[in-house]
Amino acid sequence: MGRTNGAENNKDRAERAADLPGARELWTSVLGQVRADVTAEDYDKWLAAIRFVAEVDNDIVIAANDRLTFDRVSAEYLRDIRTAWQKQDAKGRRLKFALWRDLKPEIREMVGNPWQTPVVRLQKPVSGQSMTFETLVVGESNRRAFGLAKRLASGEPIPAGVIVIYGQPGTGKTHMLKSIQTEARKRSDERRIAYLSAEEFMTRFVEGARAGDTAALQAFVKQNELLMIDDVHWFRGKAKTDKAFFGALRAVTSEGGHVIITADAAPGDMVGLSKELTSEIRGAASVEVAFPDQDMRKEIVQRHAELIAASTPNFVLTEAMVDRIVSGIRGPGRELCGVLWSLQLESGYGEYAPTPEMLETVIRRIAGEPRTPSLDDIKRACMEAFSISRSDIESASKVRTICYPRQIAMYLSRTMTKKSYPQIAAAYKKKDHTTVLHAYRKVTKALKNSDPDMIADIERTRTCVFERLAAQ
Numbered sequence: 001m002g003r004t005n006g007a008e009n010n011k012d013r014a015e016r017a018a019d020l021p022g023a024r025e026l027w028t029s030v031l032g033q034v035r036a037d038v039t040a041e042d043y044d045k046w047l048a049a050i051r052f053v054a055e056v057d058n059d060i061v062i063a064a065n066d067r068l069t070f071d072r073v074s075a076e077y078l079r080d081i082r083t084a085w086q087k088q089d090a091k092g093r094r095l096k097f098a099l100w101r102d103l104k105p106e107i108r109e110m111v112g113n114p115w116q117t118p119v120v121r122l123q124k125p126v127s128g129q130s131m132t133f134e135t136l137v138v139g140e141s142n143r144r145a146f147g148l149a150k151r152l153a154s155g156e157p158i159p160a161g162v163i164v165i166y167g168q169p170g171t172g173k174t175h176m177l178k179s180i181q182t183e184a185r186k187r188s189d190e191r192r193i194a195y196l197s198a199e200e201f202m203t204r205f206v207e208g209a210r211a212g213d214t215a216a217l218q219a220f221v222k223q224n225e226l227l228m229i230d231d232v233h234w235f236r237g238k239a240k241t242d243k244a245f246f247g248a249l250r251a252v253t254s255e256g257g258h259v260i261i262t263a264d265a266a267p268g269d270m271v272g273l274s275k276e277l278t279s280e281i282r283g284a285a286s287v288e289v290a291f292p293d294q295d296m297r298k299e300i301v302q303r304h305a306e307l308i309a310a311s312t313p314n315f316v317l318t319e320a321m322v323d324r325i326v327s328g329i330r331g332p333g334r335e336l337c338g339v340l341w342s343l344q345l346e347s348g349y350g351e352y353a354p355t356p357e358m359l360e361t362v363i364r365r366i367a368g369e370p371r372t373p374s375l376d377d378i379k380r381a382c383m384e385a386f387s388i389s390r391s392d393i394e395s396a397s398k399v400r401t402i403c404y405p406r407q408i409a410m411y412l413s414r415t416m417t418k419k420s421y422p423q424i425a426a427a428y429k430k431k432d433h434t435t436v437l438h439a440y441r442k443v444t445k446a447l448k449n450s451d452p453d454m455i456a457d458i459e460r461t462r463t464c465v466f467e468r469l470a471a472q
Contacts, residue, residue: 023060023093027052030084037080046072048215051114053098054107060085060093061107063100065115070099115223131178135307137299137333141290142172148287149176152226152258153183155191160285161253166263167289170332173262176289177228180260184226194224198234202241214244222251225258232261232281236272246277292333294459297326300333304340312350315343321359327459328363330466338366373465375413375427381464382409385457394429407439408461414440416465 208214386405421433
């Protein structure tokens with residue numbers, strides 16, 4: 001009988017123990033109780049950083065990751081934490097608070113880093129829209145930034161903890177960061193990397209602040225060895241977000257990690273940021289990315305057209321159509337790609353092959369109706385392109401360095417405007433129109449014979465004309 005009662009009592013105790021919450025769940029409950037008795041700022045700064053470690057020899061071990069947090073919690077909060085624990089733990093286990101690095105190596109090895117957020121796997125990029133090093137066109141405008149990005153992605157040592165990639169919108173800064181992220185993940189699944197736009201960081205910070213809990217965002221960004229923040233100029237005038245980002249930046253770099261930021265201005269020209277963040281940025285390694293040159297623009301169009309053609313077989317562009325896109329769209333690379341996506345839509349996603357007429361429709365839609373330059377616009381653009389004076393271009397000189405640019409100016413005056421030969425002749429101080437007619441025929445013949453120098457000079461001068469129109 002006694003044995004039966006003893007067995008039943010053991011069974012009852014086992015059932016009651018099974019109903020008790022686990023140690024980790026219980027710690028979460030205790031932390032929530034203590035949180036109600038402290039300010040949100042103190043909780044975020046000190047208590048949110050405490051981690052449950054393990055149950056060791058009937059002790060529940062919790063830990064801090066740094067000495068400052070350990071000392072502060074031990075002095076001000078540990079008594080209340082232990083009181084709350086004793087009230088909730090039916091098993092009567094002791095709560096032990098330790099500094100993470102002081103725990104036995106076997107415990108740390110068994111548990112793993114409790115502050116490390118699990119690595120989020122990237123989804124496979126969509127064909128035609130991936131931002132990788134393979135789809136990034138490299139030239140003189142971004143070669144140094146590209147070299148730096150490759151080093152960061154491969155994990156090669158870089159002395160600077162903070163890196164600034166700056167340039168005007170549309171110069172490929174986001175593409176550069178996304179390429180680093182993709183390449184780094186490809187090389188190592190375990191490397192702790194995060195990419196956030198500054199707008200996303202700010203939105204998540206504000207949402208956390210409204211909910212009284214910014215700990216999740218802070219923990220997410222601080223645990224990375226490579227933190228990338230895109231468009232940091234979004235923090236201008238946002239004092240609290242600025243402060244939160246500065247704390248994250250310091251946390252990453254103090255552990256030997258790197259923070260890469262992009263901005264629309266050079267470090268010395270940034271305004272509206274705190275003195276602390278401004279100082280960090282001015283002490284960073286900085287590199288500029290500029291607008292792509294004509295060769296890069298053409299390669300951007302060709303490369304993205306090939307990406308589209310991989311899923312849309314009828315999407316074939318002639319060399320003339322590529323040149324028309326480059327000359328017709330004066331904006332950054334994303335606008336060139338916008339023409340291609342629109343042209344793909346215009347052609348029914350492979351139902352028809354793109355035609356020059358479709359292309360003109362798309363270009364007008366994106367760039368607007370073309371403005372007709374004046375004869376003076378063309379003349380000034382030619383003077384700028386060839387570094388000659390007004391008196392030179394209006395003279396009768398037969399010296400090639402003057403005659404050649406004048407002929408190009410006259411050709412463009414005829415093809416880019418509706419002016420007659422006599423009207424053009426008068427603009428260049430000529431007595432009759434035969435000089436203009438001769439220039440037009442000579443340039444036209446050279447273009448038909450595919451003279452590479454003439455083609456390049458015509459395009460260069462035409463670009464100057466469009467730039468003058470855009471500036472007006």
